[in-house]
Amino acid sequence: MSVILFLIFAVIAVVCAINVVVQTHPISSAISLVGVMVSLAVLYLLLGAEFIAAAQVIVYAGAIMVLFVFVIMLLNAGAEEKHGRSLVAQLLGAPLLVALLGLLAFFVERLYPRSVSVHFGGFMHGTPLDIGRALFTTYLLPFEVTSILILIAIVGAIVLARKEMD
Amino acid sequence: MQLWLIPVLPLAGFLINGLLGRRFSKGTVNAVAIGSVALSFAWVLKTIFALGALAGVYSEHYFTWIRSGVVNVGCDFGVDRLTIVMLLVVTGVGAVIHIYSIGYMAHEGGYYRFFAFLNLFMFFMLVLVLASNYLVMFVGWEGVGLCSYLLIGFYFDKKFATDAGNKAFIVNRIGDFGFSLAMFYMVKNFGSLDFATVFQQAPGAPEATLTIIGLLLMLGACGKSAQLPLYVWLPDAMAGPTPVSALIHAATMVTAGVYMTARSWAIYTHAPAAMNAIAIIGVATAFFAATIGLAQNDIKKVLAYSTVSQLGYMFLGVGCGAFSAGIYHLVTHAFFKALLFLGAGSVIHALSGEQDLRNMGGLRKKIPWTYLTMLCAAVAIAGVPPFSGFFSKDAILVAAHQHAPWMYWLGTVTAGMTAFYVFRAIFLAFFGEYRGDKHAHESPPVMLIPLAILALLSVAGGFLFKVPQFLAPLFPALEAPENPALVAISVAAGLMGIALAWLMYVARPGMADSFAASMNGLYTLVYNKYFVDEIYSAAVVNPVVDGSREVLWKDVDVKLIDGAANGTAARARNIGSVLRLMQSGNIRSYATWVLFGSVVLIVAMGIAGGLP
Amino acid sequence: MPAEVPISWFLTLSAVLFVLGVAGFVFRRSVITVFMSIELMLNAVNLSFVTFSYQLKEVNGHLFAFFVMVVAAAEAAVGLAIILTVFKNRATLNIDDVDSMKN
Numbered sequence: 001m002s003v004i005l006f007l008i009f010a011v012i013a014v015v016c017a018i019n020v021v022v023q024t025h026p027i028s029s030a031i032s033l034v035g036v037m038v039s040l041a042v043l044y045l046l047l048g049a050e051f052i053a054a055a056q057v058i059v060y061a062g063a064i065m066v067l068f069v070f071v072i073m074l075l076n077a078g079a080e081e082k083h084g085r086s087l088v089a090q091l092l093g094a095p096l097l098v099a100l101l102g103l104l105a106f107f108v109e110r111l112y113p114r115s116v117s118v119h120f121g122g123f124m125h126g127t128p129l130d131i132g133r134a135l136f137t138t139y140l141l142p143f144e145v146t147s148i149l150i151l152i153a154i155v156g157a158i159v160l161a162r163k164e165m166d
Numbered sequence: 167m168q169l170w171l172i173p174v175l176p177l178a179g180f181l182i183n184g185l186l187g188r189r190f191s192k193g194t195v196n197a198v199a200i201g202s203v204a205l206s207f208a209w210v211l212k213t214i215f216a217l218g219a220l221a222g223v224y225s226e227h228y229f230t231w232i233r234s235g236v237v238n239v240g241c242d243f244g245v246d247r248l249t250i251v252m253l254l255v256v257t258g259v260g261a262v263i264h265i266y267s268i269g270y271m272a273h274e275g276g277y278y279r280f281f282a283f284l285n286l287f288m289f290f291m292l293v294l295v296l297a298s299n300y301l302v303m304f305v306g307w308e309g310v311g312l313c314s315y316l317l318i319g320f321y322f323d324k325k326f327a328t329d330a331g332n333k334a335f336i337v338n339r340i341g342d343f344g345f346s347l348a349m350f351y352m353v354k355n356f357g358s359l360d361f362a363t364v365f366q367q368a369p370g371a372p373e374a375t376l377t378i379i380g381l382l383l384m385l386g387a388c389g390k391s392a393q394l395p396l397y398v399w400l401p402d403a404m405a406g407p408t409p410v411s412a413l414i415h416a417a418t419m420v421t422a423g424v425y426m427t428a429r430s431w432a433i434y435t436h437a438p439a440a441m442n443a444i445a446i447i448g449v450a451t452a453f454f455a456a457t458i459g460l461a462q463n464d465i466k467k468v469l470a471y472s473t474v475s476q477l478g479y480m481f482l483g484v485g486c487g488a489f490s491a492g493i494y495h496l497v498t499h500a501f502f503k504a505l506l507f508l509g510a511g512s513v514i515h516a517l518s519g520e521q522d523l524r525n526m527g528g529l530r531k532k533i534p535w536t537y538l539t540m541l542c543a544a545v546a547i548a549g550v551p552p553f554s555g556f557f558s559k560d561a562i563l564v565a566a567h568q569h570a571p572w573m574y575w576l577g578t579v580t581a582g583m584t585a586f587y588v589f590r591a592i593f594l595a596f597f598g599e600y601r602g603d604k605h606a607h608e609s610p611p612v613m614l615i616p617l618a619i620l621a622l623l624s625v626a627g628g629f630l631f632k633v634p635q636f637l638a639p640l641f642p643a644l645e646a647p648e649n650p651a652l653v654a655i656s657v658a659a660g661l662m663g664i665a666l667a668w669l670m671y672v673a674r675p676g677m678a679d680s681f682a683a684s685m686n687g688l689y690t691l692v693y694n695k696y697f698v699d700e701i702y703s704a705a706v707v708n709p710v711v712d713g714s715r716e717v718l719w720k721d722v723d724v725k726l727i728d729g730a731a732n733g734t735a736a737r738a739r740n741i742g743s744v745l746r747l748m749q750s751g752n753i754r755s756y757a758t759w760v761l762f763g764s765v766v767l768i769v770a771m772g773i774a775g776g777l778p
Numbered sequence: 779m780p781a782e783v784p785i786s787w788f789l790t791l792s793a794v795l796f797v798l799g800v801a802g803f804v805f806r807r808s809v810i811t812v813f814m815s816i817e818l819m820l821n822a823v824n825l826s827f828v829t830f831s832y833q834l835k836e837v838n839g840h841l842f843a844f845f846v847m848v849v850a851a852a853e854a855a856v857g858l859a860i861i862l863t864v865f866k867n868r869a870t871l872n873i874d875d876v877d878s879m880k881n
Binding site for chain 1: 805
């Protein structure tokens with residue numbers, strides 16, 4: 001059963017990702033990205049990461065993507081124009097991407113024997129209790145630092161956007 | 167005993183006057199400058215009384231300056247009888263000249279600067295004298311050279327003064343080079359620069375080593391004490407104020423070479439070839455300089471060449487083994503030469519800057535005190551008994567006869583010439599009719615009292631300070647039988663010189679000029695100091711300057727070094743302009759480059775990790 | 779068809795999503811689409827982290843993924859603000875036109 005779940009949602013994720021890249025209108029890309037994130041959340045559940053799955057849906061799909069949609073609406077972004085070119089990107093881009101994918105797949109296959117496998121219940125320590133315990137003991141400093149980071153981001157965003165929007 | 171106070175007091179005077187003197191009143195500057203030297207002199211006296219009848223050396227060690235594997239050098243001061251003599255001369259005559267300078271420099275600019283430099287000079291000279299190893303002595307040696315440069319070029323807005331300062335310093339450097347080489351050789355052979363260690367090992371060292379060291383030290387002494395061939399800076403040094411000429415270029419700095427040679431007697435007594443060389447150079451310089459002094463018309467130049475000549479006498483003395491006689495002459499020379507210079511300064515001050523003997527005359531009645539004191543000095547230098555100069559010069563000449571009779575005869579002729587040119591100057595300045603157009607006024611008491619003190623010392627110094635007996639336990643004894651005939655001959659030579667001068671300049675005033683006209687070629691040669699400066703200029707100075715300018719500056723510096731530096735910059739710019747093409751401003755191409763780099767990195771890591 | 783999912787499949791999926799993100803970054807011209815490709819890359823990496831956490835039976839991977847999410851949120855906020863500013867100044871959403879850093 002894990003296999004079927006995995007396959008379904010992996011296929012959904014890949015199709016949506018291809019859609020993100022291929023669609024011309026940004027709104028279509030944004031909706032596809034939401035689809036990617038939701039299917040990833042299911043995959044996280046498969047991996048026993050309950051908290052992360054919830055956070056993925058709430059924060060990523062629920063907040064960040066909504067922000068993206070807001071901005072697309074605000075800027076009235078239309079379908080993409082076709083002018084402008086970069087020679088380097090066109091010539092080198094495709095071969096390099098293929099090379100990158102090939103390399104990564106190759107390394108993964110070589111390094112990871114088929115012994116370890118994923119099933120529901122294989123990892124029980126992804127609960128909020130465990131996350132909280134680790135977050136406030138081992139990772140206390142990064143936690144505090146990220147809170148300041150968010151503050152800075154808020155201030156930066158306000159300063160940047162304020163002058164143009166009044 | 168706190169020996170360090172002796173040099174440090176003038177140093178404090180230098181620092182106070184140098185840093186704050188601009189805002190002080192003249193009285194404060196005077197108090198600081200003269201107070202520091204006077205206190206130093208008082209401390210010297212206290213030290214002497216505390217040490218009593220010193221037979222050996224009393225030394226104080228302050229801190230270790232250099233500690234390396236081969237040589238350890240400490241900051242050590244030492245006092246023995248020779249040091250006592252030098253300390254008294256330096257601080258005593260120095261204090262007197264400081265007092266004189268109050269009057270002489272009263273109307274000059276840079277008043278505080280003058281006294282600051284003078285105090286600095288006292289510091290370095292006292293370090294030189296008190297040192298008990300060659301390196302600390304060298305510190306003082308170099309320091310007095312620096313102060314000499316600063317003070318010769320005191321009137322820095324006059325080019326001939328600054329040129330003279332440069333000349334003094336550069337020629338001294340040649341001598342310092344010899345001194346440095348001697349020190350290196352000493353370290354190599356004796357492993358130490360301390361007087362005690364070196365002099366203890368000297369008797370056992372091979373004679374060739376000692377001769378080389380002795381000759382190199384002599385090169386240093388030739389530079390500092392203005393002997394052949396490095397004397398050329400001293401006549402030009404007369405561009406400085408007259409108290410400077412008196413203190414530095416008559417009484418103290420130039421005698422440093424003699425002091426150093428006498429101090430190194432342990433080396434020289436075992437290197438007879440070097441000692442002989444010193445004696446030869448000494449007597450040759452004495453004769454040579456005296457001939458030039460015969461024809462000079464600037465009163466200070468006459469005295470400058472006289473100093474060179476008298477220094478030659480001192481070297482003759484130490485070169486013949488009569489170390490205490492040489493030091494004795496150093497002491498008496500300090501008295502009468504300083505007095506001659508200060509008196510000349512008084513004359514120049516009276517005539518508001520006139521220095522040419524041809525524009526003087528008849529000043530005997532106008533500035534009587536100056537005349538009387540200068541007369542005392544002149545008879546002293548002429549070697550007339552019982553003045554101080556007679557005793558010291560006589561001791562040297564007797565020793566010279568013992569060493570090599572021809573040196574005695576040359577020295578005696580020079581004594582005659584000495585008496586002649588000094589009294590020529592006296593007669594031209596003070597006798598006859600006044601040939602100038604200035605109003606002569608006597609100097610103030612602050613200048614006359616030092617003259618009087620020095621006159622007293624010149625007259626009675628021979629009786630008051632029995633220097634040879636005082637120094638006898640220090641140096642090896644010299645068997646020089648008393649020979650009254652020799653003494654009588656040298657005194658007679660002096661008296662003949664005086665008489666000849668009287669004849670040519672007072673009794674028959676036109677005789678000198680007709681004499682000079684009849685021997686025109688010889689006169690021109692002597693008057694132009696044998697063109698030595700011109701020869702040096704053509705042979706040494708100009709090739710070096712031209713070589714520096716043409717080859718080293720234009721070729722090496724501009725083309726090679728600047729070319730390399732500019733070329734590197736140009737190369738960097740070229741490479742940069744090539745790399746700049748990558749900066750297209752296009753974000754997508756940047757991303758592609760990042761991707762490219764990451765693929766390369768992954769491949770590299772894979773290969774490093776051992777995968778095919 | 780194995781009974782359970784081998785772990786290498788998760789990593790391969792992560793690699794595929796990542797490469798798709800890079801492709802979007804390199805080949806698309808609209809600024810907002812480029813941004814979304816960046817978010818896609820970050821998600822792919824999050825999947826990797828959680829997978830490793832499963833393999834090593836530790837919770838640290840989850841923590842890393844959490845922090846990546848936080849930073850991505852902050853970055854999205856600031857980045858979108860910048861996009862707004864650029865749009866106000868240049869009136870274009872084409873990144874090929876924003877090349878004043880040329881040379």
